[in-house]
Amino acid sequence: MPGRRPPSRRPLLKACRKCGALVPPDTRVCPVCGSTEFTDNWEGMIVIADPEKSELAKELGIDKPGIFAIRVGGRVVKRR
Template identity: 45%
Template structure:
């Protein structure tokens, strides 16, 4: 059975289920309530990254509640 992945409410990065702090921004505000998934490989060339204000490559949630 797969464990639910968490998302950081501050930077929207998708995290492993066993973390309690976001390694990207240091936030402890994590949630399991999220929707949509995008992998950003080259944020400097991505219109989605610009819209989301993402500057680092990684996995991100599109909607975080």
């Protein structure tokens, strides 16, 4: 009988407290802003592929590609 994998769970990521970048749990330093403070308390996920062309990225103050949380620690991340 072919084995079926269980449904994939939500990826375990943590968010940078400073810029909201979502990174794997074993990340020590945020690749976007260099912060070392992370939290599991985040909501909303956006993928920014091309910050220069993304209105949302501009609105959120994101200038680097990556995966970002909308809210960290219960509030919208302010990046500027």
